[in-house]
Structures are given as structure tokens and as C-alpha cells.
Amino acid sequence: MSFEEELYRENIMEHYRHPHNRGALSDATFKGVGKNANCGDNLIFSVRLDKTGEIVEEVTFQGDGCAISLAGASLFTDKLKGMKLSEVKLMAPGIMYSLLGVPISHTRTRCALLPYEALSDGITKYGK
Amino acid sequence: MFDIKKIKADFPIFKASKEATLHYLDSAASSQTPECVISAMDEYYRNFRSNVHRGAYALSEKASESYEGARATVAGFVGANQNEIVFTAGATASVNMLAYSFEQSLDLKEGDEIVVSIMEHHAMLLPLQELARRKKLNLKYINVDENYRLDYKSVESLITERTKIVGITLASNVTGAINDVSYISQIVRKMGALVVVDATAAMGHIPVSVKELDCDAMFFSGHKMCGPTGIGALYINGELGEKLNPSFFGGGIVTDVDLEKAEFVSAPEKFEAGTPNISGAIGIAEAVKYLTEVGLENIKKHTEELTSYTIEKLKEIDGVKIFAEQDVEKNVGIVSFTVEGAHPHDVIEFLGRDNVAVRGGHHCALPFVKTLGVPATVRASIYLYNTKEDIDALVSSVKKAQEFFKK
Numbered sequence: 291m292s293f294e295e296e297l298y299r300e301n302i303m304e305h306y307r308h309p310h311n312r313g314a315l316s317d318a319t320f321k322g323v324g325k326n327a328n329c330g331d332n333l334i335f336s337v338r339l340d341k342t343g344e345i346v347e348e349v350t351f352q353g354d355g356c357a358i359s360l361a362g363a364s365l366f367t368d369k370l371k372g373m374k375l376s377e378v379k380l381m382a383p384g385i386m387y388s389l390l391g392v393p394i395s396h397t398r399t400r401c402a403l404l405p406y407e408a409l410s411d412g413i414t415k416y417g418k
Numbered sequence: 419m420f421d422i423k424k425i426k427a428d429f430p431i432f433k434a435s436k437e438a439t440l441h442y443l444d445s446a447a448s449s450q451t452p453e454c455v456i457s458a459m460d461e462y463y464r465n466f467r468s469n470v471h472r473g474a475y476a477l478s479e480k481a482s483e484s485y486e487g488a489r490a491t492v493a494g495f496v497g498a499n500q501n502e503i504v505f506t507a508g509a510t511a512s513v514n515m516l517a518y519s520f521e522q523s524l525d526l527k528e529g530d531e532i533v534v535s536i537m538e539h540h541a542m543l544l545p546l547q548e549l550a551r552r553k554k555l556n557l558k559y560i561n562v563d564e565n566y567r568l569d570y571k572s573v574e575s576l577i578t579e580r581t582k583i584v585g586i587t588l589a590s591n592v593t594g595a596i597n598d599v600s601y602i603s604q605i606v607r608k609m610g611a612l613v614v615v616d617a618t619a620a621m622g623h624i625p626v627s628v629k630e631l632d633c634d635a636m637f638f639s640g641h642k643m644c645g646p647t648g649i650g651a652l653y654i655n656g657e658l659g660e661k662l663n664p665s666f667f668g669g670g671i672v673t674d675v676d677l678e679k680a681e682f683v684s685a686p687e688k689f690e691a692g693t694p695n696i697s698g699a700i701g702i703a704e705a706v707k708y709l710t711e712v713g714l715e716n717i718k719k720h721t722e723e724l725t726s727y728t729i730e731k732l733k734e735i736d737g738v739k740i741f742a743e744q745d746v747e748k749n750v751g752i753v754s755f756t757v758e759g760a761h762p763h764d765v766i767e768f769l770g771r772d773n774v775a776v777r778g779g780h781h782c783a784l785p786f787v788k789t790l791g792v793p794a795t796v797r798a799s800i801y802l803y804n805t806k807e808d809i810d811a812l813v814s815s816v817k818k819a820q821e822f823f824k825k
């Protein structure tokens with residue numbers, strides 16, 4: 291398999307070029323930031339919970355990054371919508387690898403985990 | 419004569435890479451090691467391994483002689499006296515140690531100033547930034563102009579009587595620019611501050627003389643100049659060396675110890691507590707001999723030609739933006755760039771698959787890269803073993819990456 295097919299699968303490139311859920315969220319319940327120490331890229335995740343405070347109603351992300359982190363953010367926000375907050379809290383970082391579904395090398399781990407870090411930061415700050 | 423075939427053959431790594439040719443354009447992160455350096459260290463481990471200074475048997479004599487001989491070689495390379503060279507674990511270790519020594523031994527008062535250039539690598543910047551924070555000093559920056567060169571005109575007014583320390587890199591590890599450090603020291607001298615020079619990116623590329631730079635301290639790492647990892651040298655001017663207290667304590671640095679305190683030996687030993695990196699010192703000295711034999715002028719001329727070629731070829735690609743010192747005579751062989759529409763991490767991943775080894779990121783110089791107005795760059799760095807083929811491979815791979823991400 292060629293390298294393009296391996297890491298930059300059509301699916302990843304599609305999410306990179308046309309990311310879902312990108313933008314600001316004015317009525318967010320909480321926000322979190324992920325910083326990639328290797329390149330200075332930042333992602334901000336904004337999450338709005340429903341009236342019960344138990345379900346993720348809306349989630350968006352802002353910021354710039356490489357194909358892996360942006361595609362990851364797009365896929366991850368899709369996944370989060372409609373989830374119970376209690377379930378979200380149980381998710382391990384490994385979820386990012388499953389969502390991306392492509393082999394991630396050691397140097398790209400930071401890129402792959404960036405969306406997860408942004409969300410975790412928000413959850414920690416929210417504290418509930 | 420500079421024979422590239424012969425030079426390349428001095429480096430085992432280029433024989434080791436099997437099917438594909440290794441296009442190593444990451445020497446600014448860490449250079450490759452010539453066979454002679456590996457053998458010199460191997461020789462120590464096989465034939466005279468023992469600790470230095472405190473054994474009266476033949477092996478230890480030989481180890482001590484080699485270690486002190488290494489110090490003399492490195493001192494000679496930068497025009498310093500032997501007692502002015504301290505072996506450290508590298509550039510980062512050097513500045514941290516120095517900053518703590520400054521804190522203990524200099525009379526630093528709240529509101530005093532440290533001046534650094536915006537180009538500094540975090541190795542210089544962070545220890546001084548932390549020192550400034552601890553002692554409530556003002557940290558001021560020498561900025562760059564539109565060509566990413568230091569704004570020399572601002573220096574005179576930045577340095578005041580309150581300036582105590584000036585930290586300046588001899589060459590930028592992002593743009594390759596060689597700074598006119600002696601011009602700055604001449605201004606600093608009038609105000610009586612100390613000049614600390616980061617020679618890490620410049621060493622092994624251009625001749626360096628502590629006398630010409632007129633600095634009080636200077637540091638560099640072995641691994642960026644054909645030497646091993648884990649060793650570096652810190653030059654501390656003789657007078658300053660007497661004045662500074664060590665900031666790292668342990669065996670081998672005292673004349674007397676009682677229950678409350680210790681008396682220290684003189685420099686450089688007082689700055690080298692514990693068993694030193696003996697093989698590392700032997701390795702860095704061998705690297706110095708190797709570089710001297712090839713000739714720094716020859717190396718500079720060679721990297722200059724290739725830097726020129728790199729800039730020229732990259733400029734031909736639409737959407738590539740170059741961040742490098744374009745006057746190649748004043749560049750240590752570093753060309754940073756960005757590719758429109760593709761993130762540096764994605765570009766270097768592409769290049770990596772083509773066996774083109776470059777680095778992407780902020781190169782541990784975040785304030786500088788932010789000044790350039792980009793989050794990160796791709797950096798190609800050139801050294802004595804590189805060839806036009808390496809650059810051609812880089813350029814063709816960049817084009818491929820651009821094509822892919824443009825789709």
C-alpha cells in the first residue's frame with residue numbers, strides 16, 4: 291500500500307479538507323484547549339450540554355493544524371454529539387486512533403491526540 | 419581539496435542505509451558521526467577505560483591525559499585557555515548551570531535587566547527567563563527587521579547601565595543567520611554587562627574565536643559538530659570563572675570540606691562535579707580534529723553553495739515561502755520554509771517517506787517563529803556531507819507533497 295493510501299486515506303483527507311463542526315459556539319457550557327508542543331498548533335473545543343446537563347448537544351472546534359489533527363477533530367466532534375457526558379468521561383485517548391483508523395507513527399501521536407486533549411481540558415475545567 | 423565522495427565515506431551512516439539513499443538534511447538538529455570519532459570513543463572503552471584524576475595506575479593516567487588533552491583541543495578550537503573550558507552535558511546543561519551560578523554570584527537587583535535576541539533557542543531563553551522571574555529582572559528583546567536580521571540599530575538604546583546579562587546566539591537555528599556578535603559585545607562592554615553567546619548552531623560551520631566575539635561565556639553541543647551526544651562545552655572567561663560559584667555540587671570540586679561548608683578548587687574543575695563524560699570529551703575533541711583537518715573554510719564554502727542552490731530551487735516552487743538568511747555567506751546552512759496549503763507536519767511526513775530527513779515545527783525557538791508569523795516551518799539544514807542530489811530529492815518531494823495536498 292502506498293503511503294498516501296496508508297496515512298492520508300481518502301476519508302482522512304475528506305475530513306481535513308471539509309472538516310465537520312468547525313467554528314465557534316456562542317452558548318457553550320464549557321471550553322477546552324489542546325496545545326501541540328511540537329508545532330505550536332492549538333485546538334479549542336466548545337461543548338454545549340442539553341438542559342439536563344447530561345447529554346452533549348453540540349460540539350465544535352476552532353484552530354489550525356495538520357491533516358491528522360484536523361481530521362481527528364472533525365471525526366471526534368461527530369462522535370461526541372449525542373453522547374452522554376458520563377460516557378464521554380470514560381473514553382480513553384485511544385479513541386482517537388480508532389476514529390482515525392490509520393497507523394500513527396510516534397512523531398505524530400501528539401497530532402492524533404490533540405483533539406482528545408482539548409476535550410479533556412474542557413471537562414477538567416468544567417469539573418462536574 | 420574538498421572531495422565530497424571521500425567526506426561521505428567518512429560517515430558510516432551513509433553506508434548503513436540499504437536500498438534507498440539517505441538524504442540527511444537535519445544536521446542542525448544533530449549531525450552525523452564520522453568513523454574517527456566513533457573509533458576514538460571505542461578505543462577508550464576497549465583499551466583504557468577508567469575514571470580520571472584519582473588513580474595512579476597506567477589506565478587512569480591514560481584516561482586523565484586523554485580527557486585533559488580533549489579540553490586543550492576544544493579550547494584551541496575556540497581560542498580559549500584550557501582552564502576556561504568546562505565540559506558539560508551540552509548546550510542546555512551549560513546555560514542552566516551558568517544561570518544558577520549568575521544567580522548566586524552576581525549582584526542582581528530587582529529591576530536589573532537581561533537582554534536577549536528574539537532569535538534565541540529555548541536553551542538560552544528559558545534559563546534566563548526563569549532567572550529574570552526569580553530575581554524580578556526585566557527581560558528585554560533585540561528584535562528582527564523585515565529580512566529577519568537582528569535590528570542592530572536598536573541595540574545601543576536597549577542596553578543600559580541596568581543591563582547585567584546579554585544572551586545572544588551566534589547563528590539562528592531557524593534562519594541560519596550569523597549574527598554580528600562582536601558588534602553587540604562592543605556596545606555591551608561600554609555598559610559593563612556580561613555577554614553570553616550560544617555558539618551551538620554555528621560551531622563546526624564557521625571559525626569561532628571567543629577573543630573576537632569578546633564574550634564572557636559561550637556554549638555549544640558536541641552532537642551538532644560531528645561529535646557524540648551528551649557532551650558539550652561551556653567557555654567561561656578566566657576572570658569570570660574565578661568569580662562564579664559552582665551551581666552543581668559533588669565529588670572532585672573541593673579543596674576542603676567540613677561539616678558546614680566546602681572550599682572549591684579553581685575553574686574549570688569546580689564546574690565539573692562528579693565523574694565527567696570521558697568518552698564524550700574524547701569524542702568531541704576528535705570531532706574538532708576531524709573538522710580542522712577537512713577545514714572549516716572548505717566546509718563553509720561547500721554548505722554555502724548548497725544553501726544557495728536550495729534557496730534557488732525552492733523559490734521556483736509556487737506557494738513556498740522561505741525563511742532564511744539569503745546572503746548565504748552569512749548563513750550556516752539552514753533554510754526554513756512553509757508550503758502553502760500543507761501543514762509542516764504533513765510535509766515532513768511526505769519527505770520522510772522519500773528518505774529526505776528534515777525537521778518540522780518551531781525548532782525550540784517559539785518567540786522567533788511567532789515573529790515570522792507562522793505556527794511552524796519545515797527546516798532543511800545542510801552540512802559537509804550533503805550533495806546537490808540531496809537538495810534535488812528535497813525539492814522533488816516538496817513538489818509531490820504540495821501536489822497531493824492541493825487536490
Ligand SMILES: Cc1ncc(COP(=O)(O)O)c(C=O)c1O
Pocket residue numbers: 446447508509510511539541542587589590591616618619639782
Ligand atoms: C542554537 C541552539 N542552541 C541550543 C541548542 C540546544 O542544544 P542541546 O539540545 O544540545 O542542548 C540548539 C539545539 O537545537 C540550538 O540549535
